[in-house]
Amino acid sequence: MSGAILDDIDRKILSALLGDARKPYLEIARECGVSGAAIHQRVKKLEDAGIITGSRLIVKPSALGLNVCAYINVTLSQADKYENVIKSLKAVPEVVECHFVTGKCALLLKVYCFDNDHLINVLVKTIQNIPYIQSTETMISLDSAFERQVWVKNYKDR
Numbered sequence: 235m236s237g238a239i240l241d242d243i244d245r246k247i248l249s250a251l252l253g254d255a256r257k258p259y260l261e262i263a264r265e266c267g268v269s270g271a272a273i274h275q276r277v278k279k280l281e282d283a284g285i286i287t288g289s290r291l292i293v294k295p296s297a298l299g300l301n302v303c304a305y306i307n308v309t310l311s312q313a314d315k316y317e318n319v320i321k322s323l324k325a326v327p328e329v330v331e332c333h334f335v336t337g338k339c340a341l342l343l344k345v346y347c348f349d350n351d352h353l354i355n356v357l358v359k360t361i362q363n364i365p366y367i368q369s370t371e372t373m374i375s376l377d378s379a380f381e382r383q384v385w386v387k388n389y390k391d392r
Contacts, residue, residue: 240285240386243266243268243272243276244276244280245386246262246265246266247262247266247273247276247277247280248280248285248286248386249386250262250265251277251286251289252383252386255289255290256289259273259274259277260273295346299348300346300347300348301347301348301349302346302347302348302349302350302352302353302374303344303345303346303374303375303378304344304345304347304353304372304373304374304375305342305343305344305345305372305373305375306342306343306344306345306357306361306370306371306372306373307338307339307341307342307370307371307372307373308339308340308341308342308343308361308367308369308370309338309339309340309367309368309369309370309371310340310341310366310367310368311366311367311368312366313340315365315366316334316340316341316366318365318366319341319364319365319366319367320332320334320341322364322365323341323343323361323364326345326356326360326361328345328346328347328352328356329343329344329345329361330344330345330346331343331344332344339371343361350374353372353374357370357372
């Protein structure tokens with residue numbers, strides 16, 4: 235659902251769930267001044283509309299020893315082969331995000347590795363060997379200033 239108009243209660247529900255996806259519906263209901271059943275119904279409506287697509291745990295990569303975060307620009311030799319390349323990239327566990335982008339490159343990847351040697355191995359022995367990948371340019375993230383979910387704002391407030 236594109237450009238959905240959310241009322242204040244929908245926005246409160248989304249904000250609460252974005253802050254803590256495990257927050258009990260009854261607690262959200264108290265904060266919103268409605269019944270628990272109303273929260274269940276509204277969450278179901280938001281899911282049916284495609285606004286909420288699931289919930290997940292967030293694992294801190296460095297807690298698993300994944301100390302190198304890198305962004306990789308990928309240039310393709312044949313632009314119409316990007317679906318083949320994406321299929322191959324999905325099989326690389328270090329690649330956690332893949333975006334088809336505009337500009338000089340076709341894809342922007344986010345990868346996590348244990349160290350620089352691991353990153354070199356992933357780049358040279360895996361990613362650069364995928365058919366139709368012409369070249370890569372890698373940027374190593376030195377620090378993540380912040381990460382967040384999208385903000386919840388009513389369409390009419392734009």
